[in-house]
Amino acid sequence: QFVIPIYQRPYGWNLRQCAQLWKDILASEDNSVKGHFLGSVVYIEKGIYQVTAMPQLLVIDGQQRLTTVSLLLTALARALKKSGSEDDRHAAEKIENYYLFNGMETGEARYKLFLTRADKETFTALIEDRRLPDNASQNIITNFGYFEEQIKKSKLSPSDIATCLHKLLIVDIALDHQHDNPQLIFESLNSTGLDLSQADLIRNFVLMSLPREEQEKLYEDYWYPMERRFGDANYTELFDRFMRDYLTVETSNIPNIQDVYASFKQYVQNETGKRTLRELVGNVFTFSGYFVKLVFVQDEDRDIREAVQDINALRVDVAYPFLLELYNDYTTNIITRDEFLEILKLVENYVFRRSICGIPTNSLNTTFATLAREIDKKNYVESVKLAFLLRDSYRRFPDDEEFKREFMVKDVYNLRNRNYLLRKLENHDRKEPVVVEEYTIEHIMPQNENLSPEWQASLGEEWQQVHDKYLHTIGNLTLTGYNSELSDRSFREKQTMKGGFADSPIRLNRDLAEVDHWDEKTILQRAEKLAILAVEIWPAPKVAAKVLERE
Numbered sequence: 001q002f003v004i005p006i007y008q009r010p011y012g013w014n015l016r017q018c019a020q021l022w023k024d025i026l027a028s029e030d031n032s033v034k035g036h037f038l039g040s041v042v043y044i045e046k047g048i049y050q051v052t053a054m055p056q057l058l059v060i061d062g063q064q065r066l067t068t069v070s071l072l073l074t075a076l077a078r079a080l081k082k083s084g085s086e087d088d089r090h091a092a093e094k095i096e097n098y099y100l101f102n103g104m105e106t107g108e109a110r111y112k113l114f115l116t117r118a119d120k121e122t123f124t125a126l127i128e129d130r131r132l133p134d135n136a137s138q139n140i141i142t143n144f145g146y147f148e149e150q151i152k153k154s155k156l157s158p159s160d161i162a163t164c165l166h167k168l169l170i171v172d173i174a175l176d177h178q179h180d181n182p183q184l185i186f187e188s189l190n191s192t193g194l195d196l197s198q199a200d201l202i203r204n205f206v207l208m209s210l211p212r213e214e215q216e217k218l219y220e221d222y223w224y225p226m227e228r229r230f231g232d233a234n235y236t237e238l239f240d241r242f243m244r245d246y247l248t249v250e251t252s253n254i255p256n257i258q259d260v261y262a263s264f265k266q267y268v269q270n271e272t273g274k275r276t277l278r279e280l281v282g283n284v285f286t287f288s289g290y291f292v293k294l295v296f297v298q299d300e301d302r303d304i305r306e307a308v309q310d311i312n313a314l315r316v317d318v319a320y321p322f323l324l325e326l327y328n329d330y331t332t333n334i335i336t337r338d339e340f341l342e343i344l345k346l347v348e349n350y351v352f353r354r355s356i357c358g359i360p361t362n363s364l365n366t367t368f369a370t371l372a373r374e375i376d377k378k379n380y381v382e383s384v385k386l387a388f389l390l391r392d393s394y395r396r397f398p399d400d401e402e403f404k405r406e407f408m409v410k411d412v413y414n415l416r417n418r419n420y421l422l423r424k425l426e427n428h429d430r431k432e433p434v435v436v437e438e439y440t441i442e443h444i445m446p447q448n449e450n451l452s453p454e455w456q457a458s459l460g461e462e463w464q465q466v467h468d469k470y471l472h473t474i475g476n477l478t479l480t481g482y483n484s485e486l487s488d489r490s491f492r493e494k495q496t497m498k499g500g501f502a503d504s505p506i507r508l509n510r511d512l513a514e515v516d517h518w519d520e521k522t523i524l525q526r527a528e529k530l531a532i533l534a535v536e537i538w539p540a541p542k543v544a545a546k547v548l549e550r551e
Contacts, residue, residue, distance in 0.1 A: 007207030385541035413472035475527030
């Protein structure tokens with residue numbers, strides 16, 4: 001029996017890799033081809049997993065190939081049974097008895113291949129041709145279906161395909177647990193280019209060296225629930241991101257996403273003697289819960305969800321190390337709910353104001369990596385405000401005057417956060433929020449470079465300069481559900497037509513219903529009014545003057 005240990009990643013081959021395997025098998029039909037190399041399988045032959053008289057081989061490398069070939073063999077056995085031929089039925093029985101089942105064993109020992117918890121139920125149900133579990137492994141189902149379809153469409157008979165399969169070759173590498181170090185061998189295999197993520201390596205590093213009982217306990221209590229939190233489709237990418245942010249919280253250093261595994265190993269070594277491995281993994285598990293709440297906006301509290309959603313709209317992942325520690329301090333009652341919300345709002349305002357003022361973002365990662373170290377947790381909110389206010393130069397928190405000035409002239413139409421900006425302006429102090437994505441952005445002064453004579457007259461002699469300077473600024477933008485109807489019409493038509501500015505439920509259009517023309521002056525007046533509102537929506541932190549003087 002080939003046993004896939006719990007620290008191995010779930011089955012992950014996709015249709016592209018299955019298609020390549022199928023192509024390799026068909027190539028073996030050529031009689032001149034004596035064999036086709038499939039790869040290697042590395043396993044521990046003797047040691048802690050030997051619990052029955054039947055040899056149990058602990059797979060260190062080769063799970064993906066073993067599982068995929070087993071799916072193909074299952075599909076082939078079914079096809080042989082359906083052919084009606086006595087020889088084919090006998091061939092199907094041989095496939096099952098030689099490669100899928102241990103006929104004299106019962107229970108878990110009955111299966112030639114024993115997968116991890118994430119895949120085990122799906123795989124065993126499939127090879128036994130019984131009902132699949134509700135939380136079935138999608139990769140296993142999809143790939144099995146692919147092989148069934150290819151066998152059905154193939155010009156080769158099932159027995160011919162079985163002959164081709166006999167030509168597949170592997171390199172068989174057996175290790176002895178008493179003399180070989182599986183972790184070192186695993187790392188060596190990965191260094192030669194096998195496609196393992198940082199998440200795979202970290203899981204293996206944590207679990208591989210432990211006795212089986214401890215492995216299973218740690219896996220069931222922490223690792224498996226953590227994998228479920230991230231979801232099968234997102235696990236690898238999100239876990240790597242999470243671990244980078246977790247290590248940043250713990251060490252105040254930001255590891256490269258490709259070096260997360262090496263950084264984690266070093267971190268574990270540094271923690272040896274301070275915390276047990278179980279305590280360390282428990283802490284990783286706890287912080288992963290905060291990370292998932294941030295990424296998937298899953299907090300039970302609606303106000304916290306909305307605050308996190310606003311931060312995520314700004315796409316500022318570099319703030320996550322600080323937010324993780326902030327979440328932990330909120331969860332452990334170091335700060336109150338209201339203080340948590342206030343600091344989340346400060347983070348949002350800091351990032352957005354800098355975006356409007358065109359301040360480069362390359363310093364944000366170090367700002368948020370070290371921010372928690374500057375906080376007096378006995379005076380939490382005030383010290384966060386002070387930390388922001390004392391930043392200068394390219395790390396500054398733009399003051400009201402700078403923010404207002406830049407907000408009026410910024411090209412916000414081409415800002416990646418434009419929907420967020422318009423949503424916040426439109427829905428400020430509104431209990432019945434407008435879903436901005438259901439509307440389109442309207443240029444009051446049209447985008448068309450060939451403005452009509454009526455528009456040119458409205459804008460004045462310098463109409464070309466006015467058009468170039470203010471076209472994409474906030475003063476000239478609004479929301480509408482009638483974009484195609486408004487088109488390049490004159491301002492007066494846009495204002496008075498059905499669905500026009502005077503006939504709109506959108507608050508951003510209220511002022512447009514009250515002016516009788518549109519030119520540079522009215523654009524700037526509207527921009528200034530919206531900039532004043534923006535200062536109110538995205539306020540700068542305020543602390544007592546004497547505190548700043550003391551600092």
